[in-house]
Each structure stands twice: as structure tokens, then as C-alpha cells.
Amino acid sequence: QKEVEQNSGPLSVPEGAIASLNCTYSDRGSQSFFWYRQYSGKSPELIMSIYSNGDKEDGRFTAQLNKASQYVSLLIRDSQPSDSATYLCAVNQAGTALIFGKGTTLSVSS
Amino acid sequence: GAVVSQHPSWVICKSGTSVKIECRSLDFQATTMFWYRQFPKQSLMLMATSNEGSKATYEQGVEKDKFLINHASLTLSTLTVTSAHPEDSSFYICSAWTSGPKSSYEQYFGPGTRLTVT
Numbered sequence A: 001q002k003e004v005e006q007n008s009g010p011l012s013v014p015e016g017a018i019a020s021l022n023c024t025y026s027d028r029g030s031q032s033f034f035w036y037r038q039y040s041g042k043s044p045e046l047i048m049s050i051y052s053n054g055d056k057e058d059g060r061f062t063a064q065l066n067k068a069s070q071y072v073s074l075l076i077r078d079s080q081p082s083d084s085a086t087y088l089c090a091v092n093q094a095g096t097a098l099i100f101g102k103g104t105t106l107s108v109s110s
Numbered sequence B: 001g002a003v004v005s006q007h008p009s010w011v012i013c014k015s016g017t018s019v020k021i022e023c024r025s026l027d028f029q030a031t032t033m034f035w036y037r038q039f040p041k042q043s044l045m046l047m048a049t050s051n052e053g054s055k056a057t058y059e060q061g062v063e064k065d066k067f068l069i070n071h072a073s074l075t076l077s078t079l080t081v082t083s084a085h086p087e088d089s090s091f092y093i094c095s096a097w098t099s100g101p102k103s104s105y106e107q108y109f110g111p112g113t114r115l116t117v118t
Helices: none
Strands: A004-006 A011-014 A019-025 A032-038 A045-050 A054-058 A061-066 A071-076 A085-092 A104-109 B004-007 B010-013 B019-025 B032-038 B045-051 B067-073 B076-081 B090-097 B113-117
Touching: A004 A085, A011 A019, A019 A085, A019 A104, A032 A061, A032 A071, A045 A054, A045 A061, A045 A071, A071 A085, B004 B090, B010 B019, B019 B032, B019 B090, B019 B113, B032 B067, B032 B076, B045 B067, B076 B090
Parallel strands: A011 A104, B010 B113
Antiparallel strands: A004 A019, A019 A071, A032 A045, A032 A085, A054 A061, A061 A071, A085 A104, B004 B019, B019 B076, B032 B045, B032 B090, B067 B076, B090 B113
């Protein structure tokens, strides 16, 4: 069974700090790796996608992928209260359904 | 670009009735649409995969006769919850993906439909 594991949290960080979110996956055939942010009652919003080993930066967000370790992470720099949400890690192969982790709840205090 | 809409955004129905949810890709043709369900404080769970012109593929434990999926065109998929019961109350979310030379691995999510069965 293909699985994606995340720490459920909650992860609490003060405003301005770095939040670090982690994810492991079981399917070595996974090709695509995503981080979604979901606010309560809303649909997931894509934050980052990463397809090859290494780091990918986009503004305050950095995704890291290590396929050998089957590990994906998301760093949020200069965390803001508006970043408080549930972060979902998802993986798939092209054209197939996303397999989601259970999500990590992030709380940024001002 | 890559906008997916869902209608209705929320619906309340009585137990035993049927409800239809529409998922539309507004600015692209979706080769494949996925239907997910999310219960409170849980993650998204895949219900079925729908390819245009083909029968949907349902995940284990999802009743295909209860959750009817139709993907009649490249821009529209519908999910009909038949004989709904209170335990079907959930947040239903569709996503769309397109294949082709300019396709990406990304899927585009609709805003979701909140179903409450009384």
C-alpha cells in the first residue's frame, strides 16, 4: 500500500521563525512531490512542487527532496500568522491520483 | 489559467435523496478528473479516477452504485451521491489533470462541495 507519512503536529512557531515540515513516502516509483496548504473548510492550495533531488526555492518557501531516503520537506522562512494552516504532503506518478499524507497543522503565533 | 470550478459549493439534502455535484475545468481540457472526499480533521481520500469517455475506476471500499461518476466531456465530470445518508456528509473535492506535450504533473483542485445530509 502506497503511503505518505507526516507528523500531525501541531507545530507551533513564533512569528518570524522558520517552520520545518517533513514527509516520507513509501512508493519508490513516485515522480512528483507536492506541498499543499489547506485552510479550514477550504480546498487545498498548491504551494510547491518538486520533481528532482535537491532544493527548490520560491519566495519564503523551500522544498527539499531526497529520493534515496524517500523524504520531502518544506521550510517556511519568516513565518507569518497567515501561514497558520494544515500542510499536506502529496506524491504521485504523472496522471495518477495524488496520495496525501494526513497533514501537519502549523500554528504561527504573533 | 488552470481553473477548476465546482457546483454547488454547499448543499443540504434529506436522507434518501440524491445529489449531483459538478466539476468543470474552465480553461483547459481535463484528460483525467479525480474525486476526493474529506471528513473533518482527516486528509483527502481518493474516491475514484475518471477518464473522459470511460467508466470511472473506484477505490476499494467506495460503492460505485452509490457514487455515480460521469465524465462525458473533457471539461465536465459529475458525481452523484444516490440515496444519501448522514454518513455521506463530507467535503467533496475534485481535481483535474491534462496530458499532452504541454502538460505538467500538477493537478488543479476545485473549491470543494460541502454536503450535509439531514
